[in-house]
Amino acid sequence: MRARAPASAANLGPGFDVLALAVDRYVEVDIEPAGRLVVRAEGEGAELADDAGHLAARVAISVVGHDRLSITVRSEIPVARGLGSSAALSVAAAAAAGSKDPLSVAARVEGHPENAAASVVGGLVAATMVRGAVRAVRLPFDTGLGLVAVVPDRPLPTARARQVLPQQVARADATFNLGRMALLLAGLADRALLVKEATEDRLHQDYRMPLFPEAPQLLARFAGAGSLAACWSGAGPTLLGLCDGGDTGRVCAEMEKGLADAGVPGQVLVLRPDLEGLVVDAL
Amino acid sequence: MRARAPASAANLGPGFDVLALAVDRYVEVDIEPAGRLVVRAEGEGAELADDAGHLAARVAISVVGHDRLSITVRSEIPVARGLGSSAALSVAAAAAAGSKDPLSVAARVEGHPENAAASVVGGLVAATMVRGAVRAVRLPFDTGLGLVAVVPDRPLPTARARQVLPQQVARADATFNLGRMALLLAGLADRALLVKEATEDRLHQDYRMPLFPEAPQLLARFAGAGSLAACWSGAGPTLLGLCDGGDTGRVCAEMEKGLADAGVPGQVLVLRPDLEGLVVDAL
Numbered sequence: 001m002r003a004r005a006p007a008s009a010a011n012l013g014p015g016f017d018v019l020a021l022a023v024d025r026y027v028e029v030d031i032e033p034a035g036r037l038v039v040r041a042e043g044e045g046a047e048l049a050d051d052a053g054h055l056a057a058r059v060a061i062s063v064v065g066h067d068r069l070s071i072t073v074r075s076e077i078p079v080a081r082g083l084g085s086s087a088a089l090s091v092a093a094a095a096a097a098g099s100k101d102p103l104s105v106a107a108r109v110e111g112h113p114e115n116a117a118a119s120v121v122g123g124l125v126a127a128t129m130v131r132g133a134v135r136a137v138r139l140p141f142d143t144g145l146g147l148v149a150v151v152p153d154r155p156l157p158t159a160r161a162r163q164v165l166p167q168q169v170a171r172a173d174a175t176f177n178l179g180r181m182a183l184l185l186a187g188l189a190d191r192a193l194l195v196k197e198a199t200e201d202r203l204h205q206d207y208r209m210p211l212f213p214e215a216p217q218l219l220a221r222f223a224g225a226g227s228l229a230a231c232w233s234g235a236g237p238t239l240l241g242l243c244d245g246g247d248t249g250r251v252c253a254e255m256e257k258g259l260a261d262a263g264v265p266g267q268v269l270v271l272r273p274d275l276e277g278l279v280v281d282a283l
Numbered sequence: 284m285r286a287r288a289p290a291s292a293a294n295l296g297p298g299f300d301v302l303a304l305a306v307d308r309y310v311e312v313d314i315e316p317a318g319r320l321v322v323r324a325e326g327e328g329a330e331l332a333d334d335a336g337h338l339a340a341r342v343a344i345s346v347v348g349h350d351r352l353s354i355t356v357r358s359e360i361p362v363a364r365g366l367g368s369s370a371a372l373s374v375a376a377a378a379a380a381g382s383k384d385p386l387s388v389a390a391r392v393e394g395h396p397e398n399a400a401a402s403v404v405g406g407l408v409a410a411t412m413v414r415g416a417v418r419a420v421r422l423p424f425d426t427g428l429g430l431v432a433v434v435p436d437r438p439l440p441t442a443r444a445r446q447v448l449p450q451q452v453a454r455a456d457a458t459f460n461l462g463r464m465a466l467l468l469a470g471l472a473d474r475a476l477l478v479k480e481a482t483e484d485r486l487h488q489d490y491r492m493p494l495f496p497e498a499p500q501l502l503a504r505f506a507g508a509g510s511l512a513a514c515w516s517g518a519g520p521t522l523l524g525l526c527d528g529g530d531t532g533r534v535c536a537e538m539e540k541g542l543a544d545a546g547v548p549g550q551v552l553v554l555r556p557d558l559e560g561l562v563v564d565a566l
Binding site for chain 2: 019135165193
């Protein structure tokens with residue numbers, strides 16, 4: 001079977017471990033019966049392939065219960081940049097291996113379900129665990145919004161980005177994020193309501209700044225470049241600007257200058273929301 | 284001037300200090316020039332009237348800058364029950380006194396803006412403070428939802444309900460509420476998506492249970508009575524069941540039995556969402 005899943009930008013500021021938006025960079029996985037395990041990988045993350053240790057192999061083997069599989073992975077999603085590459089790969093590998101519930105398989109791999117939910121459902125989703133099962137809901141997204149992603153040439157493993165977070169937070173910070181998330185959901189449903197404060201966060205972004213010291217300067221640059229709001233994508237280091245669809249070219253050009261001025265090697269991508277999510281075909 | 288404002292149910296479970304829903308119980312305030320301050324009050328809260336100390340008088344005097352006013356208050360909103368009576372009264376009094384921004388006036392009185400925002404805007408709102416100013420957004424609400432409120436004959440002053448809350452919370456509880464609030468907003472926009480877990484909360488409801496020990500039993504009864512979900516209204520002690528509009532009569536009858544079985548004196552109200560918010564007329 002062949003399955004294709006989109007990348008995703010999680011958290012989006014205040015929606016920590018809950019919100020994610022599917023975007024139009026994809027990973028495609030083909031899985032066929034074979035005499036023994038063979039993994040071929042092309043594109044992003046190809047250098048990580050080592051057969052049984054490859055994430056796609058581990059997921060597929062857990063689904064089918066044996067390793068007599070030929071697995072081909074083609075990915076456009078940069079690895080360890082905060083674009084949900086492992087969730088998308090897990091979803092696609094589980095589906096290509098024949099899983100009826102690739103979302104649960106991928107959420108188990110990830111430990112939290114929002115990236116995987118976006119990769120399965122497409123569009124803007126909220127996902128959370130309810131009695132041990134993933135519950136995901138699609139939320140309205142204004143397709144007049146454009147997305148510009150600053151993707152540094154610098155991996156930031158999620159595990160490391162999670163270690164820096166405190167176990168306890170001020171109640172006021174918890175309610176701050178609830179308020180900002182409500183403003184964000186209103187603004188993502190109707191960009192006329194999107195204000196730059198809607199992506200403010202007190203649960204993760206500030207704690208992660210030491211891992212990417214140029215982030216505040218680049219986030220501020222998004223505002224100057226004409227974005228409506230900007231935030232970290234997932235655990236970073238990718239930063240995401242939300243802007244009027246007509247402004248993406250200008251914002252992209254400005255942020256290329258911004259990256260150069262900050263001395264950060266990387267690329268700037270204009271992304272569109274993916275509204276299809278997971279697509280599965282018989283080979 | 285005459286102004287009328289609706290009551291509201293705040294928090295709705297996970298949306299602590301952020302969400303509120305305007306409901307069809309009203310306070311109306313008339314204010315006219317007079318030789319000296321006179322406050323007349325009818326209906327709910329009438330026993331609280333003491334001229335200069337009355338909340339409507341304090342708000343009106345702060346707006347006009349003097350106390351030569353005749354103020355008449357007629358209220359259907361039970362006081363100190365978690366139905367936003369003081370926010371509604373503040374909004375109506377500020378507007379009847381001629382304030383151009385009754386929401387800010389009322390949010391200052393309350394210390395948090397969500398009840399006042401619902402009383403001004405109507406419907407389901409999220410409100411939070413952004414750089415010292417209230418920012419409120421209206422959110423989609425499925426008018427096929429019915430509301431049943433259990434209102435105990437027992438005041439629970441908000442100040443006391445707030446004292447029991449811890450200043451620090453687990454980060455996992457903060458993200459728990461973010462996830463539940465997203466599920467709740469999806470379910471309030473489309474009742475087909477509303478699940479009982481959507482009103483679960485870890486920031487306030489459990490801490491407040493000792494102030495109203497029968498609450499867990501009554502919340503469980505809502506589920507048995509056919510509600511889709513149930514929660515505290517504001518700081519309590521009112522409890523709110525969200526149900527299919529066609530089920531309100533049955534849920535109301537069941538909850539009357541539930542109150543009797545729990546030995547809690549009180550009333551059960553079938554409420555409708557108010558979609559108009561603040562209405563101001565010249566007298």
